[in-house]
Amino acid sequence: MITAERKPLEELIEYVRPYDRILLVGCNECVTVCAAGGRKEVGLLASALKMAFAKEGKTIDIKELTLERQCDPEYIEELVPHIEDVDAVMSMACGCGVQEIAKRFKNIPVFPAVNTKFMGASEQQGIWAERCQGCGDCLLGLTGGICPIARCSKHLMNGPCGGSTNGKCEISPDVDCVWQLIWDRLKALGMEDRYEEIIPAKDWRTAGGGGPRKIIREDLAE
């Protein structure tokens, strides 16, 4: 999923300070799963903002709404009946959702309520970790199903650097050395020979080096 974390309340207060009527929009997809911007977080943030402004003697009208998906224009249309009545929109979706709202509504400001972080997985309750950088040319078939692009601090594609210690990365004892994980897995699978193959220099065009990326499926596109 795409993970996100809510921005500090102080930053959000400053975004909405000039306005009296706000539409606060959650998303029922990734940000709900990672507890950053779903229906529950929309409610909590609306209360926090109202209380913060109440302390300053200001009343702010916040309308709460959570869409099925904010990265899809079809669902963004559901905002149309509400948009006339507000001065600004605050989105609790990832950056994709914020931009879809901005694209649809030309005359109303939209602000992000979360920092979009990475594509990751849940390691345990309340902990998410990066797993994929969307490089567009997946190497997992060569590396035992564990990604060195997303999970090695130096993107090393051909083995561990000289800083790998007791299975941990040199940058922190809290970070696994991904090459230790890859090696352990290749061994467990009896695929140690795979390590000896040199992975050639990567073509980063598919990772964004070629400019903003787009998928066009001729069979689906109208």
Added chain:
Amino acid sequence: MKTESVLEKVLASGNLAVTSECGPPRGTNAEIIKAKGELLKGKVDAVNVTDNQTAMVRMSSFAANVFLKQAGLNPILQMVTRDRNRLAMQADILGAYAHGINTMLCLSGDHPSFGDHPMAANVHDIDSVQFIQMVKKMRDEGKFQGGADIDNPPKMFIGAAANPFADPFELRVARLAKKVAAGVDFIQTQCIYNLDKFEKWMEGVRARGLHEKCYILAGVTPMKSAGMARYMKNKVPGMDVPDEVVKRMAGVPKEKMADEGIDICVESIQRLKEVEGVAGFHIMAIEWEKKVPEIVERAGLLPRPTVS
């Protein structure tokens, strides 16, 4: 001979080679690098110049290489993949070679989080193995990494690092094998304090015949104090300093510690000379270059051979 590198010539002659290193200044004072060069002149075959080591900004390795070259030394251009993409790296290789620099060391580099610019973008366009492939392609095929022809290709003698002490140990010989397959000519190892472990690694290296496919220079660093020994043991990732080394440093009075560190270094070189497959030594006297001549002399590595 693949190149005009003096280091290659010394190694090919069968002599034990000696290299050392200089850290460039944290500023623009060229006299600092020149003075370090003077200390090492005639005492070693070639001198590495570090590239923003520990991810701290310093004068570029390229510029400091030129000062050493002008002073009559044989500098080794260290380059890390952390700070530059492949365009910038190849551009510097062309420039360095045009200045007569024909030996280089291909590294990935310390992570930015260790240095004074932890907020910097962490480039790593290519890794150290791919870096070796790139420099070899420039030299042997006369082509840029992207495939276009190079006018007067740079003939670099290609070095890389190996750390026998990092984990997983069982992968460390295979990691070297990958660098050999990529085309590395010489290796400088991480500082060796755990000689038993190094010898075990070399057994694995010999079992695969890797010592016959590249020259392995054993890395040594003299300790200045017991504090430095403890720091390297506990704080430097991938460094293996056995307890007995720390105890030995701590067991002498403070004013004798530096001498003890030099003794340990010389004794290590003496023992490493006996290890089959060790082709020379890389003496990294960190901000202590003035001690290199003494170490080289006491280790019986003087005079340095003349090659043409």
